[in-house]
Amino acid sequence: MSFNAENTVVRFDIVKNRRKFFIGSSVIIILGLLFILFSGMHLGVDFKAGTRLDLFIGKQFNPEDVETVIKQEVPDVVFTKVTPYGTNQAFTRFDQTISSDTMMKLETALKKKFGDQVTKQVSSVDPAIAREMVKKAAIAVSIAAIGIVIYIAIRFQWLFGIATVIGLIHDVFIPIALFSVFRLEVDITFIAALLTILGYSINDKIVIFDRIRENLRTMKSKTIPDLEHLVNVSLWQTMRRSVYTVATVFFTALALAVLGSESIRNFSLALLFGLVSGTYSSIFIAAQIWVNLKERNMKKKNG
Amino acid sequence: MIKWGRFLLFLVVVALLGTLMATTTTQVAKNITLGLDLQGGFEILYEVEPLEANHPVDIELLKSTAHMIEKRINIGGVAEPVVTTELPNRIRVQIASQSADQDKLRELIGRPAVLTFRDESGKTILRGSDLAPNGAAVGYDDLKRPLVTVKFSDAKKLEDVTRANLHKRMAIYLDENLQTNPTIQAVITGGSAQITGNYTQESAQELADLLNSGAMPAKLTEKQVTSVGATLGALALQKTVYAGYIGAALIFLFMLFVYRMPGMIANITLAGFTYFCMVVLDWMHATLTLPGIAGFILAVGIAVDANIITYERIQEEIRSGKTILSAFRAGERRSLITIIDAHVTTLIATGVLFYFGTSSVQGFAVVLAMTIIVSIITNVFGSRFLLWLVVRSNMFKKPFWFGVKESEIGEL
Numbered sequence: 001m002s003f004n005a006e007n008t009v010v011r012f013d014i015v016k017n018r019r020k021f022f023i024g025s026s027v028i029i030i031l032g033l034l035f036i037l038f039s040g041m042h043l044g045v046d047f048k049a050g051t052r053l054d055l056f057i058g059k060q061f062n063p064e065d066v067e068t069v070i071k072q073e074v075p076d077v078v079f080t081k082v083t084p085y086g087t088n089q090a091f092t093r094f095d096q097t098i099s100s101d102t103m104m105k106l107e108t109a110l111k112k113k114f115g116d117q118v119t120k121q122v123s124s125v126d127p128a129i130a131r132e133m134v135k136k137a138a139i140a141v142s143i144a145a146i147g148i149v150i151y152i153a154i155r156f157q158w159l160f161g162i163a164t165v166i167g168l169i170h171d172v173f174i175p176i177a178l179f180s181v182f183r184l185e186v187d188i189t190f191i192a193a194l195l196t197i198l199g200y201s202i203n204d205k206i207v208i209f210d211r212i213r214e215n216l217r218t219m220k221s222k223t224i225p226d227l228e229h230l231v232n233v234s235l236w237q238t239m240r241r242s243v244y245t246v247a248t249v250f251f252t253a254l255a256l257a258v259l260g261s262e263s264i265r266n267f268s269l270a271l272l273f274g275l276v277s278g279t280y281s282s283i284f285i286a287a288q289i290w291v292n293l294k295e296r297n298m299k300k301k302n303g
Numbered sequence: 304m305i306k307w308g309r310f311l312l313f314l315v316v317v318a319l320l321g322t323l324m325a326t327t328t329t330q331v332a333k334n335i336t337l338g339l340d341l342q343g344g345f346e347i348l349y350e351v352e353p354l355e356a357n358h359p360v361d362i363e364l365l366k367s368t369a370h371m372i373e374k375r376i377n378i379g380g381v382a383e384p385v386v387t388t389e390l391p392n393r394i395r396v397q398i399a400s401q402s403a404d405q406d407k408l409r410e411l412i413g414r415p416a417v418l419t420f421r422d423e424s425g426k427t428i429l430r431g432s433d434l435a436p437n438g439a440a441v442g443y444d445d446l447k448r449p450l451v452t453v454k455f456s457d458a459k460k461l462e463d464v465t466r467a468n469l470h471k472r473m474a475i476y477l478d479e480n481l482q483t484n485p486t487i488q489a490v491i492t493g494g495s496a497q498i499t500g501n502y503t504q505e506s507a508q509e510l511a512d513l514l515n516s517g518a519m520p521a522k523l524t525e526k527q528v529t530s531v532g533a534t535l536g537a538l539a540l541q542k543t544v545y546a547g548y549i550g551a552a553l554i555f556l557f558m559l560f561v562y563r564m565p566g567m568i569a570n571i572t573l574a575g576f577t578y579f580c581m582v583v584l585d586w587m588h589a590t591l592t593l594p595g596i597a598g599f600i601l602a603v604g605i606a607v608d609a610n611i612i613t614y615e616r617i618q619e620e621i622r623s624g625k626t627i628l629s630a631f632r633a634g635e636r637r638s639l640i641t642i643i644d645a646h647v648t649t650l651i652a653t654g655v656l657f658y659f660g661t662s663s664v665q666g667f668a669v670v671l672a673m674t675i676i677v678s679i680i681t682n683v684f685g686s687r688f689l690l691w692l693v694v695r696s697n698m699f700k701k702p703f704w705f706g707v708k709e710s711e712i713g714e715l
Contacts (some may be wrong), residue, residue, distance in 0.1 A: 089535075100395045100528070104406045114605075119343075119532025126526040129348065132518040140656055151648055192594040192667050196601045199652055199671060203605055203645040207612060209639040228578035241615040248557055248611075252550030256600060259546035261539035263340065264593050271597070 010236050011134055015228040018288035019075040025170060025285055032177025041180050044187030047134050049127035051094040053103075054262075055110065058088050058117035066090060068280045073106040073117060074098060085262055121263075137191045141172065141198070148202055159293045164205045167286030171201045174277035175270045197274030200249065204242065204282040211238050212287070224295055231291050235283055246279040310696035313689060318602055324578045331578070334585045337399060338592030341540040343533030344399035348411065349523040351392045360392045360521070368521045369394050375411050378512045394523070399590070407550075411513075413523050414478065418453075418514055420464070421474045428464050431514060433457060439514035441507045444499065450682070451498040451509035453514065458494030465491045477510070543596055550600065551577075554607055562614045564704040565690055571608035572686040576606050579677050587673065595670050595711070602674030603650065606682040613638040613686070614705070621707045631694045635687055642683055646675050 014021075045052045055066065063082040070079060070092070077094050084090040103122055111118045123134075145165055153161035170193050179186055212234040221227045253275060257268035339346055351360055351368055358364070364389040372394065376384040385397040396412065418431030438454035455461045465473075465487050475482045475498050483500050502510070552571070558566035580599065584591060617634030625633065651676070654666040693699060702709060 056532060056538065058534070100406055100409050100525070114708060117534070119534040121531045121535045122528060123530075124525075124528040129526045144652045144655040147651055148648060151651050155644065155648075189594050189597075192598065195652075195656060196598055196671075197668060199649045200601055200604065202648045202652060203608065206645040206648050207608075208642055210644055214637070237619070238615075241611050244561065244611050244615075245604065245608045248547075248554045248607050249601065251553045251557075252547075252603065253601050255546045255550040255553065256543065256597065259542060259549060261542045261593060263539055264543065266599050267594065271601075283557055 004264040010229075010232045013232060014235055015232050015288065017293055018284070018291065021284040021288060023188065025281070029170070029173060029177070032173065032180070033080045035177060036180045039180060039183075041176070041186050042183045044185040044190075045093065045123055045125050045130075046187040047125075047130050049125050049130040050096055051103075051122060051124040052091065053094070053098075053106075054091045054121035054123075055087065056089050056117075056119045056121075057110075057114050057144040058119075059114065059115075061088065061090075063090060065113065066092075066110070069109050071105065073109050074102055076174060089262065091262075097126060131186065137188075141191075141194060144195075144198060145169070152206075152209075156213060158214075159290055159297070160209050162293060163286045163290035164202065164209070166289050167205055168198060168201055170281045170285055171197055171274055175273040178273045179270065184266050184269060187266070189264060189303075190270055193267045193270035193274065196271060197278060200275060201278035201282070204245070204278055205286050207241065208235065208238050208282050208287055209290070212290070224298060226293065227294060227298070231287060235287060239283075241284060242279055248277055250275050304487045305698050306696050308696075309692045310698055312694065313692040316689065316692070320571070320575055324574065328578060328581070329587055331581050335581060336588065336590045337536075337540065338590045338595065339397060339399040339529070339531050339536065340593045341536050341543075341591065342399055343531050343536035344397070345409070345528065345530035346397045347396065347412075347525055347529075349396065349413075350388075350526045351394060352522040352524065362388070362390070364521055365390075365392070365394060366522070372396060372412050372523075375513070376408060378411065378509070393526070393644075409525075411509075413525070414513070415478075419476045421476060422468050423471050425474075428468070429461070429533040431456070433460065434514060439511040441504070441511050442497065444497075448499075449502045449504050450500070451502065451507050451511050451514070453496050453498060455494045455496070458492065461494055461496065462490055463494050465489070477513075483658050513664075520537050525711045539593060543593060547596065547600070551603070554603070558607070558610070562610075562706045564693065565610070565617065566706070568686055568689045568693065569607065569614070569682070571689065572610070572681045573603065573606060575685060576677060576681040577603070579681060580674055583673055584637055584670070584679060587669075589673075590666070591671065592666065594667055598667050598671050599674060602671060602678060605646070605675065606678040608645075609642045609678060609682045610686055612642055618705060618707050621702050621705055622711050624712055627700055627702070627705065628694055631690065639683070643679075646679055646683075650675050 005022075057066075061084075063084050066082045070082070074094070077096060077098065079095070080093045082090050082092045103120070107118065108122050110120075145168055149161040149165045149170070152164050175194065175197065178184075179190070212231060213236050215230050215237075219226070219230050219233075221230045237243060250272065253268050253271040257265055260268060305601060351365060353360055353364065367387045369388050373384060373386050376386075376396070376398065376706045385395075387395045387397075398408065418434070419427045420429035422428050433455050435456040438456070440452050440454075442450050443451040444450055468487050469490060470487065472484050472486050474484045482498055485499070498510070550574075555570045558569045558573075560566070562569065580602070589595075613634060616638040617630050620630035620633045621627065650672055653668040653672040657665050657672070699705075702712060
């Protein structure tokens with residue numbers, strides 16, 4: 001039943017060029033790490049403590065007018081520049097948590113200035129809670145990763161498990177690095193996006209590994225060139241599916257990023273980064289790492 | 304030979320699904336509870352501290368405090384608040400409502416409302432806990448001004464206290480706020496006293512309710528607050544749903560264009576998938592939030608992926624020269640294990656996230672797990688069943704219908 005495999009056109013020898021992909025990804029990861037180390041993450045109130053204020057003004061307005069009102073009602077508190085978005089909305093952030101009384105006064109003052117249609121969205125987090133949330137999110141993601149390795153190790157093979165998790169770390173890291181580079185705000189929805197990416201990325205890797213496993217049964221792969229050919233064939237057999245699937249999800253996420261609500265814009269962007277890096281890493285990193293691991297194994301057995 | 308029976312059955316199934324969706328979708332959509340980020344409302348995480356420093360914060364205290372918070376929110380006239388306790392010392396209050404006066408509610412919740420009666424030296428002689436159950440009510444003085452009457456459970460105690468302090472002042476405090484400072488004119492024997500002040504009908508009723516709901520057994524500190532104005536919530540919902548429509552339309556067109564007839568079936572099952580997910584959300588009384596919608600988009604992606612994997616496999620088999628029927632059978636069989644593997648792995652990830660995650664992560668995990676299970680039913684088995692009916696009807700025997708060009712088909 002290997003006719004499929006024999007007929008598959010390998011348009012580009014991915015396996016042979018895998019070193020290039022490893023180097024490429026390593027460079028990106030190192031650059032990303034440096035960026036994170038030197039410029040840090042732009043943490044939202046969920047992780048840093050403080051108060052974020054989103055305002056719906058409901059008509060044309062001048063951000064400086066909003067700032068004037070804030071300065072009057074909330075003196076002595078540092079806040080970021082009032083940034084407008086959409087046609088009639090804006091947000092700012094206070095470095096410390098603002099009491100509900102003060103917020104109420106501020107809203108009243110804004111209503112007086114801009115009219116009764118003004119509404120606010122407030123999100124305020126205590127420093128201790130912020131630290132705890134970072135810790136819990138990190139723990140949840142790590143444990144999920146460990147759980148996945150164990151499952152794949154049982155269901156497939158140990159080596160597939162390792163390759164998957166390296167791929168997953170890659171996929172979670174890329175959006176983090178890009179968020180640092182573009183100074184995008186990291187809040188709790190970002191964690192949800194990372195989890196979403198994790199789910200999608202596992203799915204993607206499993207599909208490719210399933211095909212490799214299936215071909216392992218039907219194609220001979222006693223030598224290293226055989227194995228490399230097998231992986232190439234498997235990747236090209238699943239290539240259309242990989243591209244089509246990521247395309248469908250990508251366009252939906254793009255629609256969300258462009259047209260969706262402001263509060264999930266960053267979520268959608270993280271998703272876009274993660275989708276691309278997830279599909280890329282499934283083909284060019286995770287599968288290739290498996291080839292490396294498998295070859296080392298074969299050499300050990302033979303030698 | 305065309306088998307009309309099979310095709311008819313296919314049409315009937317699709318028509319039934321279509322009718323079901325057309326007639327009930329609006330109702331189902333209306334029933335789904337929207338999160339506070341979509342309809343306005345607030346969420347506050349309180350840290351609970353005991354009133355007396357040496358009293359431990361245990362589950363009992365947390366529960367009774369949570370109960371009291373619920374009672375007070377009801378005083379505020381808001382239905383269905385979600386009050387959950389989180390060990391070791393936290394209580395989360397979620398209220399999704401357009402109409403609630405958020406700031407007033409927050410104030411109401413946070414007030415300890417300890418009623419004390421103090422003698423001239425400031426010593427507490429009676430407490431709110433001495434009140435009879437539901438002992439507070441609104442009354443009126445001779446000038447028809449509202450006041451609050453309080454009835455004590457132990458009339459003898461009140462009598463003793465008033466006797467001991469006769470012709471002296473007795474201050475009535477709510478927390479540290481002096482309410483009124485009357486002089487005791489006579490020994491009160493019946494167990495009933497009055498709190499006068501500058502009350503309106505409304506504020507007198509609120510005080511009476513507050514007293515009846517009892518003292519908050521603990522001190523509450525706001526640790527995390529999210530509050531969304533109704534306009535902003537509605538705007539977010541509207542924009543996101545619109546974006547969702549556009550995304551769905553893109554997927555529909557794509558599937559139709561690339562896979563033709565099976566693509567059409569994928570679209571039908573995808574519509575079914577969306578519908579059943581909404582129904583299950585409604586059953587679970589789950590709350591739909593913005594990240595929930597976004598997670599749902601991923602679920603649509605995974606559901607579509609199940610179809611793409613199958614159809615790609617079928618196309619492969621057709622290209623290798625098989626007949627449509629055998630290509631369908633082989634493609635189906637070979638893709639199933641892959642799809643199940645992918646779904647199960649994701650399901651395991653959601654399980655882990657649920658077990659170890661914080662509340663918002665948990666909500667996300669539950670919704671994702673639900674969608675994966677629905678996806679297996681609609682886009683794996685449902686889609687296969689429909690495709691099987693169509694293939695067996697022998698009406699679509701040309702590879703064209705499966706998105707395969709004749710020239711691509713190799714010789715067997």
